[in-house]
Structures are given as structure tokens and as C-alpha cells.
Amino acid sequence: MPRPRSLTRPGIATAALAVLDRDGLAALTMRVVAKELGMATMSLYRYVADRDELEVLVVDHVLADLDLSVPPDPWRTRITVLLERMHAAVHAHREVVPLVVRHRHAAPASLRWIEAMLAVLTEAGFTGRRRVVAQRTLVAFLLGALQNEYYGPLSGAGTAAMAELSISDFPVLAETAAQARGVPPAEEFRAGLDIVLDGLSAAPSAR
Amino acid sequence: MPRPRSLTRPGIATAALAVLDRDGLAALTMRVVAKELGMATMSLYRYVADRDELEVLVVDHVLADLDLSVPPDPWRTRITVLLERMHAAVHAHREVVPLVVRHRHAAPASLRWIEAMLAVLTEAGFTGRRRVVAQRTLVAFLLGALQNEYYGPLSGAGTAAMAELSISDFPVLAETAAQARGVPPAEEFRAGLDIVLDGLSAAPSAR
DNA sequence: CGACGTAGGCGTACAACGTACATCTACGGT
């Protein structure tokens, strides 16, 4: 009945994401986001319970527009498409990577994506424990790959530093790091995903 | 020449790890670790440059005793053994999971483990770009699996909550979450790893 | 054996964070 709200949750998420993209994860504070919205710090708390909820909002916003439709192709292609869309969405906002890892269970958009993945796996004949393991393995690879790119991109300073390591202490590492510098992120992700999918395609009897 | 040091870096790492195991990651502060060591807060800074370096110390300590020897078995078994040892070492100190992810490039023990992994992959015939991708994929799976267990254990509250989700909105997710509750962590990791290794074993021509 | 200089140990202080609390205020409904 009284005074209407002047902010929307998507609006808050957009502002927070702008801060994240512009100044990085360390700059994402309640004060800065409130300022970005032109409000006082404490006003934010009329819309989110605490910082955690703000972070969930950002994660959900990044994943909100994920296309969950799936082409009329074999299951392997369908899974690839869903994973690449997720990868692209997160990769478009590098700094959100640690937040996605922490909050993926709390973001509705993330749950919808998981549902879509599981639906494809089910159609492909995965059920029961095999389906659980397939899903968890794909997600593990996805999150691991995102963090590989975030904390130690092959083209980044960390890899360069490894290539400079003492050849006598780390002969193979130094050589591999040098080779790694030429692998672009998209190719790395795609090649790794193909490996996991090859494994999922193999007959379970092979194990 | 003057006054000798009264702390050692392993000693500091041990104290920090004790705090981590006892009270969790949020309790790992410079003040608390200093108190654990019976020193004043600022004394810690005579031994580590900042909090980040303390975290690296902890990660390195957790991984320091990793057995990097490898059985006289096929490469697949060797890789499995190395990954399971790493998994077990981290799993023994759950709260260190986020720190391992952030600091694995800075911890010497982690680099030694990577070198061991790459050596096995090289013997197995992986070279150049294929070796890079194989290594990154295995590490991605490992880190993802650790975080799956840390942030959303199949036997935990998160999975239980998912099983309670609206059946109409998330039919497959709800069913899968219910099934997931019975999968123990060690089995989950081993089964996922077998999938990735199946993929690595497949002829690249199959892709 | 005593003085000295170096580096270890520590007390104080500050900026930035998340957020509890109380107050002020703008608006829709009567």
C-alpha cells in the first residue's frame, strides 16, 4: 500500500554484473553496487538479505538467458550444445566464475539447465546411478574447465612462468607449458569435452 | 646473526591446517592462526608476506607428502593411482578445497604432482597438444569433482533439497537427486574418473 | 666478557568490509 519499490531484482543484478565486469570480483561490495544503483548502501538490504543473496542474483542473471532448446540431433550433439552454451555464458563474464561454482545450486536458471541436461541424458538411455555419475562428471569437467581458464589460462602469465621452470626439476612440465601457450580456450574446452563424451559413449562393459 | 627464528614454515602450515580442520575456512584468519601459534598477529608477517602466501603454505603442506611413485602397471592404472592419491589428500581436509583450486599453481608440491602426471602421459604416448589437453581435462575433472563434493555432496542437504523440488517443474532433476543420495563420494569419483579415462583411451580418430 | 647492530616480536592504528538498528519520509488508501 505504501511507497512503491524503486528497484527490481534484475536491475540490481545488472548493476552488480556491471561492477563485476568493470572492476572485478574484489570490487563487488555492497557499497559499490549500491552506489552503482544510485542508492545508499543499506537500501540494498530492502531487496536482498545479504551479500550471498546478491551473488546468487548475479549468477542467476548470467544464466537467465540460456537457450535450453536442443537440436534434433544425436544425444552427444545435444549435450555438447548445452555445455557450450553454459560455457559461453559464463565465459562472457570471466569474473563470475567463482560465484557460479559457489552458488549454482541456489540459482534457478542453473537448476533449469541441469534439468535440460538430465532430460537429454535420460533420452540417451542413462538411468539410475549411471545417469547420476554422467551428470556429475560432465558438471565436474565444466566447472573444472572454467576454473582452469580463470585461475590459470594456458595463454596467461602462470603458464609462461611454468615454461620458465628449471628444466632439470620439471622437464616435462616446462616443455608442456611451452606447448600449452598456443592452445586457445575454446579449442581447449571443446577437445576436453570430446574426451569426456568419448568416455560416456563407451560401453560400460568396457570398464 | 641476530635472534633466531622461533617458527618454521611447516610449523605455521600445520597450525593453519589445524584451524582449518577444526573451525573451517571462514575461521582461517591471520589473528586466529597467530594465536594458534602462541604469537602476536603481526609476528606472522615475519614469515609470510600476506594471507595469500599463508594459504599457499597450507595447500603445499596438504600436498607435501603425496606419493609420486607409480606402480609397474599400464598407464591407465598409473594415472588412476596418482589422481586418487591427490583426491584422498585433499579430501582428508575438506575445507582446503577452495584453497587448492586457487593456489595450485603456486604450491611446489602441486607442480611436482603435475610433473608426475605428465611423465606418465608422455610414456603413454601423449605428446604436443594432445598431452596438454589430456592433462587439463584430467585436472578439470579432479577439481570439479572436489568442488562437487565440497559445495554439493550427493549425500548432503543440497541434494535432499533438490529431491523435494516441484516434480512438475523439475521432473528428472527431482528423481535423479533422490537416486543420487545413495552414491558415496569415493564411488562417484572413481566412476567419473573411469569415464574420463575411457575417453582418453579411445582412439583420437574416433572424434 | 661486554657492547653492538640486526632482525624478530609486537602494540597500535587505519581503511574497508558486511550489516544491525533506529529514524526519517514518501506514498496509496481511506
Next chain:
DNA sequence: ACCGTAGATGTACGTTGTACGCCTACGTCG
């Protein structure tokens, strides 16, 4: 035109990492 509700905000507190400067214990050298 008023009134009650809930939005907006200012202030303040506890906690964090850490910069700075002082005091002091000790190995070394005269």
C-alpha cells in the same frame, strides 16, 4: 487531508588484512 506502512538512509559496530614504528633478544666481534 490525513495516516499507516514500508522504502530509504545515516550512523555505528565488530571483524578483517596489514602498514608502521618501537622495543628487545641474541650472535658476533672487539
